[in-house]
Amino acid sequence: MLTLFGNVDSGNVHKVQMILSRLSLPFRRVDVRQDRGQPRDARFLAINPMGKVPAVQLSDGDILSDSGAILFYFSSGTPLWPDVRRDQAEVLRWMFFEQYSHEPALAVLRYLKRFAPDPHAHQLRIIELVSKSNFVLGVLEKRLAEAEWVAGPAPTIADYALYPYTRWMDEVGFSHDDWPAISVWLNRIQKLPGFLPLYTDAATEIIAFADYFAARPL
Amino acid sequence: MLTLFGNVDSGNVHKVQMILSRLSLPFRRVDVRQDRGQPRDARFLAINPMGKVPAVQLSDGDILSDSGAILFYFSSGTPLWPDVRRDQAEVLRWMFFEQYSHEPALAVLRYLKRFAPDPHAHQLRIIELVSKSNFVLGVLEKRLAEAEWVAGPAPTIADYALYPYTRWMDEVGFSHDDWPAISVWLNRIQKLPGFLPLYTDAATEIIAFADYFAARPL
Numbered sequence: 001m002l003t004l005f006g007n008v009d010s011g012n013v014h015k016v017q018m019i020l021s022r023l024s025l026p027f028r029r030v031d032v033r034q035d036r037g038q039p040r041d042a043r044f045l046a047i048n049p050m051g052k053v054p055a056v057q058l059s060d061g062d063i064l065s066d067s068g069a070i071l072f073y074f075s076s077g078t079p080l081w082p083d084v085r086r087d088q089a090e091v092l093r094w095m096f097f098e099q100y101s102h103e104p105a106l107a108v109l110r111y112l113k114r115f116a117p118d119p120h121a122h123q124l125r126i127i128e129l130v131s132k133s134n135f136v137l138g139v140l141e142k143r144l145a146e147a148e149w150v151a152g153p154a155p156t157i158a159d160y161a162l163y164p165y166t167r168w169m170d171e172v173g174f175s176h177d178d179w180p181a182i183s184v185w186l187n188r189i190q191k192l193p194g195f196l197p198l199y200t201d202a203a204t205e206i207i208a209f210a211d212y213f214a215a216r217p218l
Numbered sequence: 219m220l221t222l223f224g225n226v227d228s229g230n231v232h233k234v235q236m237i238l239s240r241l242s243l244p245f246r247r248v249d250v251r252q253d254r255g256q257p258r259d260a261r262f263l264a265i266n267p268m269g270k271v272p273a274v275q276l277s278d279g280d281i282l283s284d285s286g287a288i289l290f291y292f293s294s295g296t297p298l299w300p301d302v303r304r305d306q307a308e309v310l311r312w313m314f315f316e317q318y319s320h321e322p323a324l325a326v327l328r329y330l331k332r333f334a335p336d337p338h339a340h341q342l343r344i345i346e347l348v349s350k351s352n353f354v355l356g357v358l359e360k361r362l363a364e365a366e367w368v369a370g371p372a373p374t375i376a377d378y379a380l381y382p383y384t385r386w387m388d389e390v391g392f393s394h395d396d397w398p399a400i401s402v403w404l405n406r407i408q409k410l411p412g413f414l415p416l417y418t419d420a421a422t423e424i425i426a427f428a429d430y431f432a433a434r435p436l
Contacts, residue, residue, distance in 0.1 A: 049357050050315055062304070066318075069311035076303045085294045086280070092310075093287035097268055100284075100317045139267050 002027035005044070006053035007034055008199055009115075011107060011164030012067040013054040018160050019074050021202040022194040027056075029203035030212045035115060043213045068095050071157040080157050091151045094158035097139070098165075105132035106165040109172045133172070137179055140166065144181035148188065155192060163189050167198060220245035223262070224271035225252055226417055227333075229325060229382030230285040231272040236378050237292050239420040240412040245274075247421035248430045253333060261431045286313050289375040298375050309369045312376035315357070316383075323350035324383040327390045351390070355397055358384065362399035366406065373410060381407050385416060 002020070004027050006013030020027050032038045032053050040051045048055040048065040055065035064070055075081040082088055109129040112122045119126070140162065143150060151158035167186055170176060176183045189195065196202050220238070222245050224231030238245050250256045250271050258269045266273040266283040273283035282288055293299040300306055327347040330340045337344070358380065361368060369376040385404055388394060394401045407413065414420050 049360055050319065051353070051357075052319070064304075064307055064311065066311040066314045068314040069307045072310050073303060073307040076306070085291060086282075088294070089282055089287045089291040092290050093282065093284045096284045096286040096314075096317055099314055100321075101268065101270070103318075104322065135269070139269075142267055 001059060003057040004029045004203065005032045005047065005055040005057075007031055008201055010034060010053055011103070011168065011198075012052075014164045014196075014198060015067045015160050016054045016056065016070050017202050018163065018194075018196050019071050019080070019157065021196040022080070022160075022192065023074055023078065024194065025074065026204050027202070028205040028207060029201065030207045031209055033209065036209075038209050041209075044209075068099060068161065071095070071161060075157045079154060080160070082152060082154075082156060087152050091156045091158045094151045095161045097136075098158075098161045101132070102136040102140070102162065103165055105129050105136050106169065106172065109133055110165070110168055113172050130173070133169070133174065137166070137169065137174065137182065141179050141181050144185045148185070150185075155189070159185075159189055164198060220277060221275040222247045222421065223250045223265065223273040223275075225249055226419055228252060228271055229321070229386065229416075230270075232382045232414075232416060233285045233378050234272045234274065234288050235420050236381065236414045237289055237298070237375065239414040240298070240378075240410065241292055241296065242412065243292065244422050245420070246423040246425060247419065248425045249427055251427065254427075256427050259427075262427075286317060286379065289313070289379060293375045297372060298378070300370060300372075300374060305370050309374045309376045312369045313379045315354075316376075316379045319350070320354040320358070320380065321383055323347050323354050324387065324390065327351055328383070328386055331390050348391070351387070351392065355384070355387065355392065355400065359397050359399050362403045366403070368403075373407070377403075377407055382416060 002025060004013070004016060004020070006016070006029070008014070032044055034053065038044055039053050045051055047063055050065055052065065054067055054070060055063055056070050057063050064073055072081065082091065109126065112126055113119055116122060149155050149159055150162055163186070166182060176186070220243060222231070222234060222238070224234070224247070226232070250262055252271065256262055257271050263269055265281055268283055270283065272285055272288060273281055274288050275281050282291055290299065300309065327344065330344055330347070331337055334340060367373050367377055368380055381404070384400060394404070
């Protein structure tokens with residue numbers, strides 16, 4: 001049985017849930033909450049020294065972390081990871097774009113507006129992130145005005161990687177109506193087999209952080 | 219002939235130069251300068267809509283961007299990209315760590331301290347980035363205290379991806395002496411075949427931005 005470490009509010013964790021759901025791979029989930037600082041708890045750092053969710057424990061006990069690496073691992077050998085080197089590079093290009101440019105704009109904006117104790121303390125940062133978010137949504141809109149899927153002629157893990165924080169644009173003040181090609185693409189993803197909506201869980205069992213580590217001394 | 223778009227001051231561009239040098243692939247370089255805003259110039263956006271260096275034009279005219287995707291593309295089929303899926307995922311794990319956590323700390327700190335017009339305007343941001351840099355260097359130090367190479371038993375593109383901004387820690391106030399395992403690893407990389415030092419160029423020809431686009435109307 002696979003064990004996923006992470007919380008339902010995290011788009012990076014949700015990407016992994018979406019892929020596991022798509023590939024019909026059963027898993028349990030240990031709830032590691034960012035709003036409680038649990039990714040930097042010493043007990044979790046023993047699992048992932050990078051101090052980030054998601055992480056996945058494979059059935060052999062081995063632990064893999066980073067949403068992009070996890071999506072690659074599970075999709076390799078399936079149609080969600082193409083066969084040809086040039087096409088694979090294009091998938092990675094969009095996944096690195098998501099982690100380097102797109103997520104640090106849209107996800108940080110969402111954090112500051114939704115979860116930060118005092119959003120008013122971050123007004124200048126929010127203005128900067130709105131500008132960056134507009135740029136990255138523009139890059140995505142341009143691509144999707146010309147193609148049905150982000151990185152090639154068929155859906156890949158790049159589409160899954162870009163889905164959560166793009167879909168959540170409406171939580172941070174953007175309107176789907178202003179990005180018509182993106183909106184059509186979001187709907188297209190929502191019709192893929194095994195689609196898992198945001199804030200829902202595909203885990204067969206959910207284990208609280210304290211309970212998991214109480215049963216598993218370091 | 220390959221064409222690399224980017225500047226010598228950029229660690230992300232240097233990673234690509236290092237791999238092309240290691241693999242003995244000749245290329246020319248179009249100088250796209252970040253300090254002049256050239257990555258967001260409309261002429262360059264027609265080449266890479268993501269507005270970032272590096273980008274590479276392949277010999278068939280196709281353009282690939284993003285340092286991680288480019289490193290993957292050229293290393294696939296060589297010993298720098300392992301054969302086994304689990305090992306490949308480990309390489310990507312460290313490359314995503316570099317782009318999501320390591321580079322945004324160390325490279326942005328370097329930008330603010332070395333290139334920003336008024337570093338004093340960014341004191342709070344600098345304090346935050348020093349703390350993040352300490353964390354990511356600690357993650358790397360821990361790994362390299364246990365292993366010779368970042369992502370497995372032999373050098374991979376993850377080592378190349380992590381080299382430039384780690385080596386440049388001394389430009390932003392960190393001392394190599396405080397990170398002994400990292401220092402030994404930096405020396406190990408510097409002994410690899412075809413090693414290309416920072417701030418040096420492996421291009422056979424260098425073309426100025428204006429000259430390249432003057433000869434190539436949109």
